[in-house]
Amino acid sequence: MKEQEQCIINLQQIRKSFFLGQPNELEILHGINLKVKKGEFVSIVGESGSGKSTLMNLIGALERPTSGTYHLENIDIGTANDKVLSDIRNQKIGFVFQTYNLIARTTSLANVELPMLYAGLPKKERTARAKELLNMMGMGDRMNHRPDELSGGQKQRTAIARAMANDPSIILADEPTGALDSETGRHIMDIFHRLHREQGKTIVLITHSRELAEETERIITLKDGAITGERRGGSYADLGKH
Amino acid sequence: MLIWENIKLAFQALFANKMRSLLTMLGIIIGIGSVISIMTVSSSLKTSITDSFQEMGASNITVGIRQRGEEEEVRSNGMHFGALEKSASADEDDLITDEMLEELQSSFSDKIDAVAISENVGSATVEDGNTSCNISISGINADYFESSQITLLAGRKISQGDLDGKKKVIMVSDKVIDAFFDGDNASALAQGIYVNQNGVTTKYYIVGVYQYEENSNFSSESDEDITTAAYIPLTTGKEALHSDKGYSQFTVVTATSVESVSDFASEIETFFAPYYAANEDYEIATSTMESMTESMTEMISTVSIAISFIAGISLLVGGIGVMNIMLVSITERTREIGTRKALGARNSSIRLQFIIESIVLCFVGGCLGIITGFILGAIAATILGYSASAPVGAIILSVAFSMLIGMFFGYYPANKAAKMDPIEALRYE
Ligand SMILES: Nc1ncnc2c1ncn2[C@@H]1O[C@H](COP(=O)(O)OP(=O)(O)OP(=O)(O)O)[C@@H](O)[C@H]1O
Numbered sequence: 050m051k052e053q054e055q056c057i058i059n060l061q062q063i064r065k066s067f068f069l070g071q072p073n074e075l076e077i078l079h080g081i082n083l084k085v086k087k088g089e090f091v092s093i094v095g096e097s098g099s100g101k102s103t104l105m106n107l108i109g110a111l112e113r114p115t116s117g118t119y120h121l122e123n124i125d126i127g128t129a130n131d132k133v134l135s136d137i138r139n140q141k142i143g144f145v146f147q148t149y150n151l152i153a154r155t156t157s158l159a160n161v162e163l164p165m166l167y168a169g170l171p172k173k174e175r176t177a178r179a180k181e182l183l184n185m186m187g188m189g190d191r192m193n194h195r196p197d198e199l200s201g202g203q204k205q206r207t208a209i210a211r212a213m214a215n216d217p218s219i220i221l222a223d224e225p226t227g228a229l230d231s232e233t234g235r236h237i238m239d240i241f242h243r244l245h246r247e248q249g250k251t252i253v254l255i256t257h258s259r260e261l262a263e264e265t266e267r268i269i270t271l272k273d274g275a276i277t278g279e280r281r282g283g284s285y286a287d288l289g290k291h
Numbered sequence: 292m293l294i295w296e297n298i299k300l301a302f303q304a305l306f307a308n309k310m311r312s313l314l315t316m317l318g319i320i321i322g323i324g325s326v327i328s329i330m331t332v333s334s335s336l337k338t339s340i341t342d343s344f345q346e347m348g349a350s351n352i353t354v355g356i357r358q359r360g361e362e363e364e365v366r367s368n369g370m371h372f373g374a375l376e377k378s379a380s381a382d383e384d385d386l387i388t389d390e391m392l393e394e395l396q397s398s399f400s401d402k403i404d405a406v407a408i409s410e411n412v413g414s415a416t417v418e419d420g421n422t423s424c425n426i427s428i429s430g431i432n433a434d435y436f437e438s439s440q441i442t443l444l445a446g447r448k449i450s451q452g453d454l455d456g457k458k459k460v461i462m463v464s465d466k467v468i469d470a471f472f473d474g475d476n477a478s479a480l481a482q483g484i485y486v487n488q489n490g491v492t493t494k495y496y497i498v499g500v501y502q503y504e505e506n507s508n509f510s511s512e513s514d515e516d517i518t519t520a521a522y523i524p525l526t527t528g529k530e531a532l533h534s535d536k537g538y539s540q541f542t543v544v545t546a547t548s549v550e551s552v553s554d555f556a557s558e559i560e561t562f563f564a565p566y567y568a569a570n571e572d573y574e575i576a577t578s579t580m581e582s583m584t585e586s587m588t589e590m591i592s593t594v595s596i597a598i599s600f601i602a603g604i605s606l607l608v609g610g611i612g613v614m615n616i617m618l619v620s621i622t623e624r625t626r627e628i629g630t631r632k633a634l635g636a637r638n639s640s641i642r643l644q645f646i647i648e649s650i651v652l653c654f655v656g657g658c659l660g661i662i663t664g665f666i667l668g669a670i671a672a673t674i675l676g677y678s679a680s681a682p683v684g685a686i687i688l689s690v691a692f693s694m695l696i697g698m699f700f701g702y703y704p705a706n707k708a709a710k711m712d713p714i715e716a717l718r719y720e
């Protein structure tokens with residue numbers, strides 16, 4: 050029971066199929082069992098097309114599994130309706146995408162405010178919190194810039210600030226450094242480590258970089274829609290170096 | 292709170308694509324614009340009619356005989372009432388007599404300022420050698436000009452003395468003086484003119500010249516064959532008509548102390564009721580400027596609303612245009628919708644966002660339409676010779692209606708956006 054409680058993400062026999070036309074049903078995930086403890090930093094690696102993003106979207110409550118059970122903080126995602134799912138995405142999960150997905154034509158500040166807007170926070174609180182987060186990400190002098198006026202690294206830092214807006218317990222990052230050069234990627238990775246260490250966030254990271262995966266506490270390998278390996282990592286040197 | 296944010300967002304989207312927004316709104320602008328311009332013209336027309344009717348005497352009550360059973364028609368169109376002339380079937384027993392008038396005046400002496408009587412004597416021509424001029428002769432009493440204003444240019448009005456003496460005197464317009472006395476009003480006074488009515492020529496002496504007022508609203512006659520009114524004493528007129536019995540109608544000028552003209556009008560009807568109780572064919576009816584203006588403006592309203600309705604159909608086309616562009620916009624912003632959902636937007640929040648965007652688009656289009664429509668309507672009203680006045684009711688209604696269109700035609704696209712699968716939206720290329 051104790052273990053159950055600590056388990057913030059709990060996937061049992063998760064299968065996911067897509068319908069491609071009438072007769073074809075394509076199963077992408079074949080019975081995934083995965084538990085992530087509260088405060089854990091996990092990375093998922095695997096070949097392109099192995100189903101990493103599909104798995105991540107399930108974890109993020111963006112869609113429901115075809116079969117199997119998924120409990121997120123003891124909420125059964127498989128049976129939840131749109132209201133519950135959107136509230137979970139809003140309150141418990143922060144998404145960071147490879148392509149940033151900032152809302153065009155709106156400032157960094159407005160982008161970071163957005164999840165708080167959907168949470169129903171008053172304007173003053175929203176702005177204060179958004180400014181605080183952007184400052185934390187070193188974006189204090191770019192708050193009123195729109196996405197097309199920002200570099201890739203700056204966009205991703207804005208996106209991380211946005212993911213942190215409602216102080217979620219889980220951060221899901223799907224190749225957050227994929228579109229960045231290694232130095233900027235390093236910088237972004239340091240931010241995740243900081244959020245993990247200083248704020249105790251549970252982080253699930255998808256990456257193609259073996260190096261970055263090695264820094265996380267646990268590395269999960271996915272191959273053709275099934276987990277084929279799982280090992281400990283943890284070679285991340287101290288923050289102070291950077 | 293979310294609504295306010297969405298309104299801001301909608302304006303941002305609108306300004307981000309100015310040209311496209313404008314083209315989308317064009318249908319709404321044209322639709323609302325044409326309705327408002329029509330309503331502006333009609334509202335200006337109504338105001339000017341009301342004004343000129345008021346000028347003509349808001350305190351006047353026209354009293355006349357009316358054939359029984361015509362009630363409905365007269366009520367719905369007060370304008371016909373004044374035109375009720377001695378109809379062929381009304382014989383002399385049906386007419387209003389001098390005794391009745393005297394009785395009326397003494398019963399309501401504190402409420403009646405004057406009783407103006409005018410009997411149509413008929414049209415005639417003034418002739419002198421090769422020159423001729425059309426006039427329409429009215430026999431009037433001395434109080435007649437209490438009920439209708441004229442500007443006297445020379446001489447005097449018809450007096451009680453003229454009436455008592457059944458004098459052959461006449462008041463003519465300056466048009467007649469232009470034709471026969473080269474416009475010299477003063478020298479025309481006391482001169483005789485020959486009036487030919489139905490082949491009978493009578494000599495009248497000019498006692499007064501009044502200024503002819505061009506009736507810009509309705510007249511289209513050229514200057515030469517224009518017919519102007521000429522006034523002779525009522526008694527003289529009756530003699531000419533070989534009729535001495537009474538009048539088909541007269542006008543009561545109410546005293547300023549009378550608070551409700553229409554109430555007094557009903558009192559007058561009640562007063563006459565006993566006289567006509569035994570009359571199977573005729574009864575007494577009254578008409579006030581108030582009721583005439585009312586039925587006139589009502590008519591204009593009906594016509595303009597009917598035209599507006601047709602113009603309003605173009606709004607439907609505008610609405611479909613808005614729906615089309617909203618569908619395009621939603622497809623373009625599929626990833627944005629996916630992102631919003633990933634950040635915790637409920638389906639209902641997405642739906643609200645796009646419905647508000649559509650409403651704002653139509654609202655702005657409606658406002659632009661109102662502005663252009665009012666400007667065009669005001670120009671048209673000015674050209675037609677009325678001072679422009681804003682149709683407030685129609686403006687408020689248009690704003691509400693354009694927003695309703697936005698809501699109606701925005702619902703389908705917004706619902707489509709709301710129902711998007713978050714993953715598919717995020718994967719959309
Ligand atoms: N909506 C969908 N419909 C049909 N097939 C899909 C859909 N989503 C994903 N797939 C398929 O599922 C498989 C796994 O896709 P997924 O995006 O999870 O891969 P990935 O491991 O994230 O790859 P990458 O590392 O390139 O991002 C792919 O073969 C893909 O074609």
Ligand SMILES: [Mg+2]
Pocket residue numbers: 101102103223
């Ligand atoms: Mg992927």
